[in-house]
Amino acid sequence: MKQKKLMTQIPALNGEVIIPGDKSISHRSIMFGAIAEGRTVVSNFLMGEDCLSTISCFKKLGVEIEQTKHEVIINGKGLNGLKEPSEILNVGNSGTTIRLILGILSGRPFHSVLIGDESIGKRPMTRVTNPLRQLGATIHGRRNAEFTPLSVTGGNLTGTTYKLPVASAQVKSALLFAGLQAEGKTTILEPEKTRDHTERMIRTFGGKVTEENDAVIIEGGQSLRGTNIHVPGDISSAAFFMVAGAIVPNSEIKLKNVGLNHTRTGIIDVMKQMGADMEIIPAFTKEDEEPIGDIIIRTSSLKGTTISGALIPRLIDEIPIIALLATQAEGRTVIKDAEELKVKETNRIDTVVNELSQLGADIEATPDGMIVTGKKELKGGSAVSSHGDHRIGMMLAIAAAICDEEVLLENEEAISVSYPNFFTHLENLID
Numbered sequence: 412m413k414q415k416k417l418m419t420q421i422p423a424l425n426g427e428v429i430i431p432g433d434k435s436i437s438h439r440s441i442m443f444g445a446i447a448e449g450r451t452v453v454s455n456f457l458m459g460e461d462c463l464s465t466i467s468c469f470k471k472l473g474v475e476i477e478q479t480k481h482e483v484i485i486n487g488k489g490l491n492g493l494k495e496p497s498e499i500l501n502v503g504n505s506g507t508t509i510r511l512i513l514g515i516l517s518g519r520p521f522h523s524v525l526i527g528d529e530s531i532g533k534r535p536m537t538r539v540t541n542p543l544r545q546l547g548a549t550i551h552g553r554r555n556a557e558f559t560p561l562s563v564t565g566g567n568l569t570g571t572t573y574k575l576p577v578a579s580a581q582v583k584s585a586l587l588f589a590g591l592q593a594e595g596k597t598t599i600l601e602p603e604k605t606r607d608h609t610e611r612m613i614r615t616f617g618g619k620v621t622e623e624n625d626a627v628i629i630e631g632g633q634s635l636r637g638t639n640i641h642v643p644g645d646i647s648s649a650a651f652f653m654v655a656g657a658i659v660p661n662s663e664i665k666l667k668n669v670g671l672n673h674t675r676t677g678i679i680d681v682m683k684q685m686g687a688d689m690e691i692i693p694a695f696t697k698e699d700e701e702p703i704g705d706i707i708i709r710t711s712s713l714k715g716t717t718i719s720g721a722l723i724p725r726l727i728d729e730i731p732i733i734a735l736l737a738t739q740a741e742g743r744t745v746i747k748d749a750e751e752l753k754v755k756e757t758n759r760i761d762t763v764v765n766e767l768s769q770l771g772a773d774i775e776a777t778p779d780g781m782i783v784t785g786k787k788e789l790k791g792g793s794a795v796s797s798h799g800d801h802r803i804g805m806m807l808a809i810a811a812a813i814c815d816e817e818v819l820l821e822n823e824e825a826i827s828v829s830y831p832n833f834f835t836h837l838e839n840l841i842d
């Protein structure tokens with residue numbers, strides 16, 4: 412097994428990072444561009460493996476997509492322009508791709524087959540396949556369409572009301588894509604508010620969606636128009652440098668061009684609550700546009716906190732790196748209501764607890780989260796693994812920065828799923 416020697420005992424991190432494009436928004440820009448009529452030009456698109464899987468699937472559905480150095484151009488021909496694929500659609504490692512595309516394919520009157528990698532093969536799909544069947548799609552797959560490979564034959568959908576059993580933007584978005592193609596109205600009820608990039612993008616592409624308390628409502632039969640999309644920097648990628656700046660001594664990092672959508676900024680609230688020395692400098696954006704700004708973070712003296720309830724969907728992908736932050740905070744940090752972590756690229760409760768324990772952290776798993784006791788010096792002196800999970804790999808690279816002894820990382824390639832230039836950006840911050 413190939414191992415990467417991580418940088419340890421980093422004395423300081425200083426400088427700026429231009430954070431690469433948001434993964435969630437990049438996926439959606441391709442999907443909406445593909446089903447809209449006319450040309451869509453996407454700038455600051457994330458060229459990470461997951462988003463490239465989305466492009467590959469839509470090319471197989473007959474959509475013309477051109478990639479230049481700085482832009483992705485999609486020549487959409489509307490929903491009816493999508494063609495039955497003669498090849499299997501491979502989503503790679505991307506849960507967002509498979510769950511959202513299922514919503515689109517559910518309304519298309521043809522047959523498609525979907526597969527992904529080993530991790531995707533273990534992730535639950537009935538959370539989307541069941542409600543999509545309720546709208547009228549025919550979906551088959553292992554264990555009654557819980558696991559890939561999946562096949563879909565779509566068309567003739569009827570709008571419905573569906574109450575999400577778990578807070579999931581992927582399920583909500585799949586239902587919005589299906590609802591756009593259904594007869595009548597589709598109402599989606601969320602237990603907690605989740606990221607609203609799909610709702611915003613429907614409006615940007617000229618469509619209509621209503622949000623009332625915990626309900627999101629869409630009328631079927633709408634057609635969308637191609638447009639220009641500028642993808643903000645991904646706060647889930649910025650999170651690794653926010654934590655690095657706070658825990659590495661003598662540091663000050665400016666993170667440029669970060670998406671500051673309220674449904675994604677839970678980590679900012681938590682870090683402020685823990686006492687982080689940070690500044691947020693919002694840029695001017697129009698209503699309905701994704702909010703954006705810069706974040707400055709400095710070495711901080713931190714205290715433990717409790718993270719639960721409605722905050723969880725606002726920082727779900729940041730929990731691995733927040734767990735590392737908590738090891739450097741005085742007192743206990745309790746993370747609860749986060750069972751969803753078990754069904755990500757890995758079981759992130761287990762991988763975070765096991766890998767951080769290896770480095771010397773005081774951390775224990777609970778049924779719905781974890782408890783971290785700080786402040787604990789991390790020693791290192793061991794081999795750790797991403798287990799094929801990009802966010803675990805990046806969290807471990809930042810943990811190594813404060814370790815005294817050697818840390819070797821197995822499976823570093825996983826990081827290219829969401830942040831191909833991660834190590835270059837980290838190295839550029841070292842004086």
Ligand SMILES: O=C(O)C1=C[C@@H](OP(=O)(O)O)[C@@H](O)[C@H](O)C1
Nearest residue numbers: 435507578579580581582727728
């Ligand atoms: O809609 C999205 O783009 C995403 C939603 C979240 O998943 P869930 O919907 O499963 O919570 C998140 O973990 C994932 O990284 C991206």
Ligand SMILES: C=C(OP(=O)(O)O)C(=O)O
Nearest residue numbers: 504505506507728755756
């Ligand atoms: C869970 C994630 O992504 P996805 O569900 O798209 O695989 C993630 O990026 O942390």
